[in-house]
Amino acid sequence: MEGGLPEKYRVAIVGSGNWGCVAAKLIATNTLKHNIFHDEIRMWVYAETLPNGEKLVDVINQTNVNVKYLPVRGANMLVFVTPHQFVEDACKRLAGKLRGDTEAISLIKGMEVKVDVPSMISSLISKQLGVDCCVLMGANIADEIAEEKFSEATLGYRENREVAERWARLFATPYFAVTPVQDVEGVELCGTLKNIVALAAGFVDGLGMGSNTKAAIIRIGLNEMRAFSKRLFPSVQDDTFFESCGVADLIATCFGGRNRKVAEAFVINEGKRTFDELEAELLQGQKLQGVLTAKEVYGVLERNGWFDVFPLFTTIHDICVGNKSPSAIVRLYQL
Amino acid sequence: MEGGLPEKYRVAIVGSGNWGCVAAKLIATNTLKHNIFHDEIRMWVYAETLPNGEKLVDVINQTNVNVKYLPVRGANMLVFVTPHQFVEDACKRLAGKLRGDTEAISLIKGMEVKVDVPSMISSLISKQLGVDCCVLMGANIADEIAEEKFSEATLGYRENREVAERWARLFATPYFAVTPVQDVEGVELCGTLKNIVALAAGFVDGLGMGSNTKAAIIRIGLNEMRAFSKRLFPSVQDDTFFESCGVADLIATCFGGRNRKVAEAFVINEGKRTFDELEAELLQGQKLQGVLTAKEVYGVLERNGWFDVFPLFTTIHDICVGNKSPSAIVRLYQL
Structure with missing residues (x-):
């Protein structure tokens, strides 16, 4: 099957928490279903311990998602779903180690105000890694999506509609409707x-x-x-x-x-x-x-x-x- | 005081129900407060008996609002707040009996589809009475407004901003904020x-x-x-x-x-x-x-x-x- 076909997109999740696990489930459904994606999803569980002392690896293993450490190399679709305060450090550790054709998406709600102007998480990822970064926001309580109850999400992108539609294919399921919108700042500011x-x-x-x-x-x-x-x-x-x-x-x-x-x-x-x-x-x-x-x-x-x-x-x-x-x-x- | 001043606006309510009584309370606050309105508000309790058998006059008397029959003559600001199904008949009984300078406003939510096109209540009032008709719609559960809990409403008008602002003065209180919007159909369709x-x-x-x-x-x-x-x-x-x-x-x-x-x-x-x-x-x-x-x-x-x-x-x-x-x-x- 792979003979003359273009290389498949490889997905890695830089994540943790409920939303990270549920995002992994949505993505896994689609990497199995759509031939453009490589089956294997790798997950970098960035923050090992939550502030409340619970070990994230334990949480994730209980939910049967495959977890590996530092599995980001080789991936060209990077999904950020860490807590807001960890994203900058995660980017620093990833900088310079990514493929040239990497695209990113942020599922993180929050912003940093530095000096005068609020800095969006997607801009931070873009600048630190030199990649384009979309965002995915919406009424997305993780537990309800895990139960496959109908939800919608909005995919904010800057310019490249084709990339946005690829991200939408990666996340959308019959119970999770994804709408691309060319307004990355608007979408991200809503979430914050x-x-x-x-x-x-x-x-x-x-x-x-x-x-x-x-x-x-x-x-x-x-x-x-x-x-x-x-x-x-x-x-x-x-x-x-x-x-x-x-x-x-x-x-x-x-x-x-x-x-x-x-x-x-x-x-x-x-x-x-x-x-x-x-x-x-x-x-x-x-x-x-x-x-x-x-x-x-x-x-x-x-x-x-x-x-x-x-x-x-x-x-x-x-x-x-x-x-x-x-x-x-x-x-x-x-x- | 009245000597050389312009005649005051006279308000009549064609109404019934909780919303009619609460609207009367809002209006009474403002006719006492603002000199442009005549103090006395007259209320035509159009539908005497509710479908559940309760007598509206009883309801209204319990709330201490002054009620008179057919008191619409002499008024030039007519507030319609009957149930949806009574408005057409009320208009027929009023047609030809109004002052030439009468303005109307509808607080009624609903529409009639006749032949092909939905007909708005405000259009029906306009056509039957030959008057301009604004609308007042919003998150307005009557009991909560009666308790003076903060609410907002939208006043939809067609062209005359001055008339819209006069209606806003008649209804607005510190706990009831009224915003005029030049989009009578949009406002009314929302309510329906x-x-x-x-x-x-x-x-x-x-x-x-x-x-x-x-x-x-x-x-x-x-x-x-x-x-x-x-x-x-x-x-x-x-x-x-x-x-x-x-x-x-x-x-x-x-x-x-x-x-x-x-x-x-x-x-x-x-x-x-x-x-x-x-x-x-x-x-x-x-x-x-x-x-x-x-x-x-x-x-x-x-x-x-x-x-x-x-x-x-x-x-x-x-x-x-x-x-x-x-x-x-x-x-x-x-x-």
Whole structure:
């Protein structure tokens, strides 16, 4: 079969955690099904121990995914799905060891603010490795995809539609629909900024405000996500916010998810316990992504004089650090 | 005070139900506060008896809103908030009895399909009475607004921004934010079409599909609402779907509301009970707005050959009438 055919694409996953394992399952389905991909997927379990002390290798072995160490050499499709804080170091260890035709994709939600401007994870991977990097974001709670319940995801790409469609073929299954969108920054910012809005949803839940209020806060959040993304990257498209990475992931995160949960607990405890304490108790030492991102975004708003344009983002950070009471979340326009 | 000043605007409500009473409360706050409005609001309680036998006059008197019969003469701001099926008859009884400077606004969600083209309630009021008609839609569960919990609404207008802003002043309070949008059809179609999507959300809940699936179905629903509205009225704006009438009302309706509830019950009963039976039991004889609208929209899709473009709307109707099983809702793209 292989005689005169082009070489098959070889996939490696730089990953860990539930989402890494579930992504491996989706990919394995497709490497077996589509002839363009080599059957074998290699997985580099980058962070061996989670902050809570659980060994990732144990987790992954329990789920029957084949795990090998440093198996990235030889691969030309690299899937990044590590925790946000490990990606920079992983890239440093990979730099200079990759094939010339390597393409990357990031499934990591988060961003780094260095100096003034937020730096997206996909840009970090691109710059450190000298490769093009797509992103895959959406309403993708890993456990539900593992159970093969219908989900959608958005694949953000910069220019090369052919590469984007190859990535889509690698991930898409009948229960996991992947839509390519030419807006890598918009897609990635959705995945990051939604965690801030989820805090506001948690505040509203903690205040017992009802359906209208919660829907209003989610809507205002979606619009601040959109306005913020467009100010940072004028290429960002409005339509991206109608994709799974936008409105759908936001809904899933604002009705489930730990950012919402901890924010609700913060309000119920009436400010007697700080976010730091609640995080320590409820998240076993991990930090809430939303609280970190809210702080980073607040810094961007401050440096640019944008507080008036983003009353929700501003107020969420003020509440997190104890400068405003949670009920300020429903008085955004009464300043 | 009144000496050389222009005549004050006189408001009358043609209404009934919870939403009518709560609208009266919002309006009363503003007629007392803003000098441009006459203090007295008159309310024509159009439908005296609800289908469940409860007398509306009793309901309204319990809430201390002043009610008079046929008090519409003399008013030049007419607020329509009757049930959908009564508006045409109310208009017939009002025709020819209105002041020349009358403006109308509709808070009624629903549409009529006559012959081929859906006819909006605002158009019906406009045509029957020869007046301009705005609409007010949004995530507006009446009981929560009565409790003064923060809500938003969208005011759709056709051309006259000054009139739109006057309506906004009549309704807006610190806990009820009103945003004017120049897209009367888009705003009104949102209020109608969301009830179809709520049925799909109920099916997903009944199937126990989880957060990803529900978020995906709501997202697909929002996009079919948008595409359908734009095909019917090319003037419809994408931005309207980011307003309270769009994404926010859809979220509130898909997580609460009776369309969702009955659709969930339909799935849990595994098709052993028809929608008609469940409606009779759960809604005391009222018909589900979503089921009626799904049927009307299905007719439009059929006449135009649009089934392929609207797989969610098509499938929802097929499930309601028993032509497909509820699980078809998560196999939209596997036809």
